[in-house]
Amino acid sequence: MNDENKPSTTHTPISSLGEFGLIEHLTKHARHRHPETITGIGDDGAVIKNDEELTVLSTDLLVEGIHFDLMYTPLKHLGYKSVIVNLSDIFAMNATPKQVMVSIALSNRFSVEALTELYEGIHQACINYNVDLIGGDTSSSKSGLVISVTAIGTAAPEQVVYRNKAQEGDHIFVTGDLGAAYLGLQILEREKRIFLENPNIQPELAQHQYLVGRQLRPEARQDIISLFQQQNIVPNAMIDISDGLSSDILHICKQSNVGCSIFEENVPIHPESYHMALEFKLNPITCALSGGEDYELLFTLPSEEAKKVQDTAGFFDIGKITSIDKGTILYGKNGRADQLIAQGWKHL
């Protein structure tokens, strides 16, 4: 289905390298970009120097058949995304990622070439986001591919932003349009079904580059953290939108013991998302609220601070934090007030 996923012309069995040969092969290009990274791959543990600042850690597990489908996911993109989703968590703490550890479990249907592609994506993410690959674990699996990534970052103590400090009156911002990654996934699933029914039909992905790209190769919002530093802004609360706007704003409200009002008309939806949602007979706002995997940042700022960014391109003021007794409400374009509902755990 995907050019980048065509079987490589060579297929070197992983067993030909052995575990340690494999690790060496995959990580020989790992360069340390931070003086704090004392030792990386090759010992029982990685060692990091760290004075004064706080260490911020995040970890994610990506499982084949749940988080990705290798039929339409190029391995290079998968490697890239597996790092990005963790860096996004570090940025959501207003911290700077410095290192990542990547563990992989895979079955013998994968070749060295396939794994090398996966690591190309991992290394590319490390380069683009200036982080050091410092360790991991390589293991077998009897079935699917599993990728576990832990990201390590630092921040000055006064800089770290949690989920539990949103204050009544805060403005709620998001840093980009929502729902596109979810719609990109719907397109990929549709083209997969068509392909499975008739392998001669070529998938129509070219005209949906934006949506498919948001799904397969997301970026994390490093630029927002830099902007905060330049403008001396420290949000009261922040989270990255991985589960969907509804679910994620509800995390902030629950942990901060507050309510919120979200205004549908202010929630940014890309025109392509809007049209594609209608094509799939979905409500665009539902895609934006519950789609997930946007990896935009969602943060709250008091009114005074909000003024600093209200005119910043790409920042969307979507609502306000209220007292807890006001509930967590979505105001529709028609003026109707609905309870915000978190999506359940889709996978189980």
Place this chain on the structure above:
Amino acid sequence: MNDENKPSTTHTPISSLGEFGLIEHLTKHARHRHPETITGIGDDGAVIKNDEELTVLSTDLLVEGIHFDLMYTPLKHLGYKSVIVNLSDIFAMNATPKQVMVSIALSNRFSVEALTELYEGIHQACINYNVDLIGGDTSSSKSGLVISVTAIGTAAPEQVVYRNKAQEGDHIFVTGDLGAAYLGLQILEREKRIFLENPNIQPELAQHQYLVGRQLRPEARQDIISLFQQQNIVPNAMIDISDGLSSDILHICKQSNVGCSIFEENVPIHPESYHMALEFKLNPITCALSGGEDYELLFTLPSEEAKKVQDTAGFFDIGKITSIDKGTILYGKNGRADQLIAQGWKHL
């Protein structure tokens, strides 16, 4: 087969709690034992304070069907072991573990009760080893159970012990008998085969408690690190024996650019391991060299320092570091010299 693995009388589907309810349920007993643990579970990232000392990190992925068989592994022991194997890596750096992050992927055949058992073991390890559970990720899996653990520790810069500083003339020590965990696994596999052939036959495990215990519920050698601190000992090189003595001493030799002489007669083998090896028609020394999963520490000390510990109960002086041109040699009881051979990657 195993009393502790009997199906619980209640079976609460995980979907009834939802992802966040599940995390709350499993981690409500997580207590922070270190003032450095600023924030744990419940935000995008965990936050750790860390001045002066170095941070040491280690991560491991445990995959069902590869690293454990749920037919004979009580979930509580599995949770315990998944933490222990990571702490062992931190100790192998001569560092003190402070925090762990635990990620789990599982299919809907697991109940909340089953997962609670797994976490009981995780919490017990945290209590016994004085570490804080600070985060993780809970995810679905289409097939087996996957557990990914990252451990975080600290050490003074002059205290950290790497694999690459072994010096010619160093004595090589191990901290306990080897091969038992491997033989425990052979017993469990044998009893499983017998049980599958005739489910009415009860497994005979009681008389093999030591060996089976070494496999199912290993401990990490925190006591050794404490002893080093009390006696002002800093080994030149250290590693934990997870892959097997041969493979692990070869890591030290390769990274330190040295050779070694190991004397078979000095390699500690428990009498039960010895007898069980013969029962399985295996060579006891082969089990000790290549069995793996012993989680004993293997370290090297210069002669002067070696004197301090040579009479310490439980320390075994098994050989010496040589110049690289001498090779990596095992001297048998019969005086024969053989090349030490690292086991390949058994699983692929």
